[in-house]
Amino acid sequence: MESLRRLLALVVKEFLALLKDPKSRTVVVIPPLFQTLVFGYAATFDLNNVPYAVYDEDGGAAAANLRANIEGSPNFQLVRSLDSDHDIPDLINSRKVALVVRIPPTFTRDINDNKAVVQAIVDGRNSNTASIVLNYLTEIITSFNNERMEQRGQSPPSRLAPRAWFNENYLSQWFFVPGIVAVVTMVVTVLVTALSVAREREQGTFDQLLVTPLRPLDILIGKAAPGFLIGMAEASVIVLLAVYWFKTPLRGDLLALYIGLVLFLFSAVGIGLMISSFSVTLQQGLLGMFIFAVPAVILSGFATPIANMSPAVQYLTLINPLRYILIIIRGVFLEAAPLRLLWPQLWPLAVIGLVSMVMAAWMFRRRIY
């Protein structure tokens, strides 16, 4: 009873220390909201208004028709029409355009023989953008072809009828926004936890805490609680933003989502405590947070698929808690995945949480003096 009261006092103190300081209060509230909004709009695979140039050497009706098709697409934005191939390198080198469509002089003539060729010159510096640009162009050419065939009373021999499940309109916002819930929550939680002990050490208050009857385990729990609770609140706010602001469908079970979040936050808090156990100053704590967070985000499948990574790195991602929670959150949001389907993600998360907490407790105990 008495030790419970002591623990409660410690948790209250941690919250007061965090929230009464205008600076740390701002850090907990503003950047996460800001990041959610910015990432929500900025992080997308969709390309709109790709700047491109046309070099039409043909000038015939068919060429004009094709040009109109490209111009009419919301994905493309015509920057210039060229009169010679002389200007092409400049335009691409200076990134004024990402694509040059070159229609050869024989285009209108060849098209009736079904052997017309259109050249696409793409800026390949960002391979991801380049392939997306080409996809858009391919789609336009395909529909252009189909149109021509229909005009001749023909139809293509076969046709693809795609139907996307879960994200019916291929909106990459639907893919990213749920991911932001995990990434932002992790950063805030690790930060709050990692800095709380470092702050005490730096300000010299830690010794004062150690001579009180509070046991190391009490202190550990007291330090873990604010990060955990703030992470929970943060995650809930971002989930609300995702649903009501970004209109991302939340199709699954909230219970499954929160079970995942609880396990995930255990790992985040454990990692934060580990960082704090070896940082003596705030600066070291901050550095430790970055050393952990940057690779954790990159190797999580947040933006790039884990399946595309080299096998060794793929194994490394197995200890990354972010990897599992991303699948869980996306699963709950878009797939309405039930708890039993999420089990393969939940148990590794629980193991990582347990291991990181135990390690944190061990390191804390060892480094406490």
Place this chain on the structure above:
Amino acid sequence: MSRADLEVRGVSKSFQRSGRSIQALDNVSFSVSRGSVTGLLGPDGAGKTTLIRIAAGLLLPDAGGCSVLGLDAAAESLAVQSRIGYMPQRFGLYEDLSVQENLDLYADLQGVPKTLRPERFEDLSRMTGLGPFVKRLAGRLSGGMKQKLGLACALIKLPELLLLDEPTVGVDPLSRRELWEIVYNLVQERSLTVLLSTAYMDEAQRCEHAVVLYEGRLLGQGPPSEFVEAARNRTFEVQPSGPPRALQARLAGDPKVVDASITTGCVHFVTAKGVQPSALDLPVAAEPREPSFEDGFMILLHQARRAEGTHLEQGAIRRHPGQAGESIIKVRGLERRFGDFYAVQDLSFEVGRGEIFGLLGPNGAGKSTTFRMLCGLLPPTGGRLEVAGYDLRKAPSKARKRIGYMAQKFSQYGQLSVRENLRFFSSAYGLAGKERKDRLAWALNALNLETSADANAGQLPFGVKQRLALACALMHQPEILFLDEPTSGVDPLARRAFWRRITTLSEQGVTIIVTTHFMEEAEYCDRMLIMMRGRLLALGAPDEIRGDAASIEEAFIRLIESRREAA
């Protein structure tokens, strides 16, 4: 009068701190003549550092101005800075560079020509005694050595005016003495002009001119002898038959007495104007004594402020069971090793219940290490120790309820208010309900914290912070109170008040373990332990330690010097 190298004319400066305006300096004027040493004295927060920074051209005054070597410090700050040496309180030594590399760096920064350097370095290392340590990392030097290196860096270009901001704070008496010798040699050999701030009264007496600041105002200035004269015929000493502490405490609480302190087993006191010692109802007749600078300073300060209520009423702490005199702390063969360095070695002592026990020693002697081991903050690498029957490091949390701890630095939560701090620490010690409420009320009342109860602790003046720290340590009525350098950076008046509280606590049966740099404070201890290089140098009551030396400080320096010779 010779030419003034520094002239301060009506300088005022205020700072904004979280909406409140703090008047750091209020219309201060004085001058420092060439080739003299001027001391800037005053308690913490008096404005000493602000004044020195304005003189160095680092801060702009709100009103008034400083002329330094004939230049205006504000308008021509770069020209001023190229001709002065300035050593801030925490000198910017690069701890990961060696002594030589630090010197080279500052020589580069100040543009000392390469051809002049060997001679300057030679000169400086002779003066400071840093010669044998040039290859050592600055971070590995002792506190005193660091200050000497800082001074050497400030002197690298042979400035015309030297500004030193508390150069001797936190430095042991021996190193202090050596620093002063360096400064005096410079003044004599190179007719350097020096302005230095200090909290040590005995240092003021070494200056040719003293300037006393208090809360930004100039309280007085003149040769130290003038301050001494102001106290003439008002200073007395009395040697009671019993321990002097009780009498000192009584006199200090008497409105007819300006100041009372303990020196060499006697109670020294200064009476209020026109009061004869016969009016004080003394047990033994008082003898007149020669006044000192400190007496004059205390009179000035006493006029400037009404003393805060300093008494902890009886019953502040419940009496603890147990016999007075039984050993409450037992240390046997204590050892602490860091790598192959022994911070503490073969240390044995016992502390009796209700004693005030002092831990003394120069920087790096191992007293802080010992202190931390006693509190359970640092595991010993050898030996045994028992505090109230436990090794606190392994003790159940219940055992820690029996001790109170006050760190050297302010260690309460700066973002929390006074009340929130008290609430947290009382709950951390398991107080609840009515008991907690009562103790909270007691702490706010007994330690004069009511007016600042809802202010954020981090923004309080130093003295209030210290009272808060003491309150937090006393919430749970501990049997043993650990105090780590509780009075460093505190002015003499507040220091007296602090000791009066400690004395009251001790009368109520609390055992007190205290580390201190101030040798005069050793006089308040029942017994003390002097450490040197991790080992016990002397252990005993003040009288025994003092022996035939004039003061504890003298005895201390003798002991250390004899040990250094032996080594």
